[in-house]
Amino acid sequence: MRTKRIMSIVLTLVMLLGTFPGMSLTASAAGNTTEITPTNTSGTMTITLTIKAAPTVTAPTAKTLTYNGQKQELVNAGSTEDGTLYYAVTTENKAPTDESLYTTSIPTGTDVGTYYVWYKAIGDESHSDSDAEVVTVTIKEKTEAHTHKIQHVEAKEPTCTEDGYEAHYECTECDKWFKDLGGHYQLDETEKAEMTKKATGHKWDDGVITEAATYYETGTKTYTCSVCGETKAETIPVKTGRSSSSSDSSDSDSDSSGGGSSGKSGSISTKSIDVNGNVFGGPSAGFRYAFK
Numbered sequence: 586m587r588t589k590r591i592m593s594i595v596l597t598l599v600m601l602l603g604t605f606p607g608m609s610l611t612a613s614a615a616g617n618t619t620e621i622t623p624t625n626t627s628g629t630m631t632i633t634l635t636i637k638a639a640p641t642v643t644a645p646t647a648k649t650l651t652y653n654g655q656k657q658e659l660v661n662a663g664s665t666e667d668g669t670l671y672y673a674v675t676t677e678n679k680a681p682t683d684e685s686l687y688t689t690s691i692p693t694g695t696d697v698g699t700y701y702v703w704y705k706a707i708g709d710e711s712h713s714d715s716d717a718e719v720v721t722v723t724i725k726e727k728t729e730a731h732t733h734k735i736q737h738v739e740a741k742e743p744t745c746t747e748d749g750y751e752a753h754y755e756c757t758e759c760d761k762w763f764k765d766l767g768g769h770y771q772l773d774e775t776e777k778a779e780m781t782k783k784a785t786g787h788k789w790d791d792g793v794i795t796e797a798a799t800y801y802e803t804g805t806k807t808y809t810c811s812v813c814g815e816t817k818a819e820t821i822p823v824k825t826g827r828s829s830s831s832s833d834s835s836d837s838d839s840d841s842s843g844g845g846s847s848g849k850s851g852s853i854s855t856k857s858i859d860v861n862g863n864v865f866g867g868p869s870a871g872f873r874y875a876f877k
């Protein structure tokens with residue numbers, strides 16, 4: 586590909602220069618470098634075309650790792666003499682698209698799991714860059730030094746908030762699940778998940794108004810779970826709509842010309858207030874009512 590491109594450049598040059606009489610072209614090649622020197626009577630111009638060779642890379646190798654709570658280097662360093670080796674790490678088998686994630690330091694990992702260590706050479710002046718390649722590394726769970734103390738665990742139905750499970754055997758020390766009392770067959774995470782019954786979530790009733798909303802203050806509606814009796818409160822927004830003047834006529838009107846007073850003592854005799862505190866109607870229409 587690269588060679589073809591260079592050849593076409595050379596050909597173009599030859600054709601171009603060929604149109605100038607008295608100009609000659611010499612080309613010499615050494616290694617990856619081709620030198621073209623067109624000459625004429627007035628001077629010499631040298632064009633150097635370099636074919637960058639692919640770098641030779643010694644791949645990093647995965648380390649055998651067990652969780653120890655510390656950061657651990659994931660690979661034994663790779664190497665290249667044709668540039669600089671860069672690394673990046675992902676937890677998905679997908680090369681990072683962000684070039685800034687590549688550094689020259691050896692990637693590390695702490696948690697148990699699978700890591701993908703990507704590496705590529707950034708070539709020096711006579712070498713091209715290599716494509717990113719990957720090494721898969723696993724940090725294994727720490728192996729238990731204890732002898733499992735296995736007990737039978739009865740099946741448990743899930744509750745609103747806690748998961749339930751089918752009957753199984755479980756080690757009282759490390760919480761691992763087993764199929765048998767002898768602990769010959771340990772259940773993996775998938776099998777454990779299959780035997781787990783997810784928490785059901787609360788079943789709320791229609792709710793009861795425990796504190797009615799007024800034109801000034803929000804109210805409270807309380808819902809009760811029909812299964813476990815748990816309750817939750819929901820705020821009822823302040824009342825909206827125009828209030829009748831008769832029902833509020835006993836209120837003092839002293840606040841009608843002022844702003845920023847507490848909602849509790851405010852007058853609403855000829856005004857109504859929406860949820861945002863905007864007052865409609867009355868002599869002070871448009872005045873923003875302050876709620877606590």
Ligand SMILES: [Zn+2]
Binds near residue numbers: 731732733758759
């Ligand atoms: Zn155990």
Ligand SMILES: [Zn+2]
Binds near residue numbers: 745746812813814
């Ligand atoms: Zn419940």
